[in-house]
Amino acid sequence: MQSGYNRLNILGSSSVKNAVLYFDENFTDDYEQQQQQQNQIIIDDQQNEQFALVTQTFHRNFVQWIQECRNIFQETLTAQQTQQQPEIQQTLSSLLSGALAQALCMIHSYKNEMKNSRILVFSIGADHSDTYSSQYMKLINCFFAAQKMNVLIDACSISMNRETEETAPVSASLEDQFAASVLQQGCDLTGGRYIRIHKVASILEHLFWCLTPSATERQQYVLPPKHEI
Structure with a gap:
């Protein structure tokens, strides 16, 4: 865009x-x-x-x-x-590490044309306690490779608990960002952002304000603080 x-x-x-x-x-x-x-x-x-x-x-x-x-x-x-x-x-078990490795290979093939590449991971599921433990080391290796390539990784975890606008608390999407996960570690290692969304209606708002801006542009925004792991 x-x-x-x-x-x-x-x-x-x-x-x-x-x-x-x-x-x-x-x-x-x-x-x-x-x-x-x-x-x-x-x-x-x-x-x-x-x-x-x-x-x-x-x-x-x-x-x-x-x-x-x-x-x-x-x-x-x-x-x-x-x-x-x-x-x-x-x-x-999750196959996310393979997808991330493939994405990094694609980015590497564009290195002469694209200097500032990014990866955005959408995690959609009913269980937000999933930490991809079965592929933890593979994912961490992908994150370190992205860090070495200066590739920023963002992650957006979308809840599937079907909360409505009336029942879901306004601060739910902000409070749930702070839950530790391997995806959050990858975002922190590469300088990206990790957010969780409870209300489907707020997806575009989060994407535009938190994830669409580049790493330099984000310094001009007032964004939710990152949780230190």
């Missing part, structure tokens, strides 16, 4: 599969037209072409990825029930 020359890559990570949901190969108009024709992108007169391309491509790939994850999960569950293996919930 800040510049038309920025590149955007979107990766999806679950406990069963990682996938590239959007890949910005280059900036040429010919490439955009080719993608529109291949993916049957429909652009209205009131839409920005780049935004429409990203939105529709991401949506199509996201739906396909979710369906593939469900199929893999169901196949694994059926196999474990047949073989009388432990519960699937006890065997699944």
